[in-house]
Amino acid sequence: MYKIYLQKPDQRICSKTITASEKAALAAFEELVDRTDLDGLKIIAVLSCKDRQLALHEFDHADERGGRGNFWRGRIGEINLSKSVGGRQQDMFGVSKE
Numbered sequence: 001m002y003k004i005y006l007q008k009p010d011q012r013i014c015s016k017t018i019t020a021s022e023k024a025a026l027a028a029f030e031e032l033v034d035r036t037d038l039d040g041l042k043i044i045a046v047l048s049c050k051d052r053q054l055a056l057h058e059f060d061h062a063d064e065r066g067g068r069g070n071f072w073r074g075r076i077g078e079i080n081l082s083k084s085v086g087g088r089q090q091d092m093f094g095v096s097k098e
Helices: 022-033 059-065
Strands: 002-007 013-019 044-049 052-058
Touching: 002 022, 013 022, 022 044, 022 052, 052 059
Parallel strands: none
Antiparallel strands: 002 013, 002 044, 044 052
16 A cells, blocks of 8 residues: 655654555655645655655755755656565665665
8 A cells, every 4th residue: 555645844644645556646646746835844745655665755955956866846757666566675776686
């Protein structure tokens, strides 16, 4: 199951979505990431599956990231959901790890 949510600095979670669908998970994460009203705030958007974090979006670093790192706006298609499937874990370059 995919879990998509916003997490506040005090660790409270809000706007949570749980789904088994990859397509719905990406759509829910993209909807959160596209919230420009959160830019500059110390809030994160998280996409996880099976208690493994697949993507983390930091709203407070929008300007300094230049669209890279933990800033996923406009880059949802780059998220590798295959990391959530059992088997060997892949690093960010797609290289399998033992």
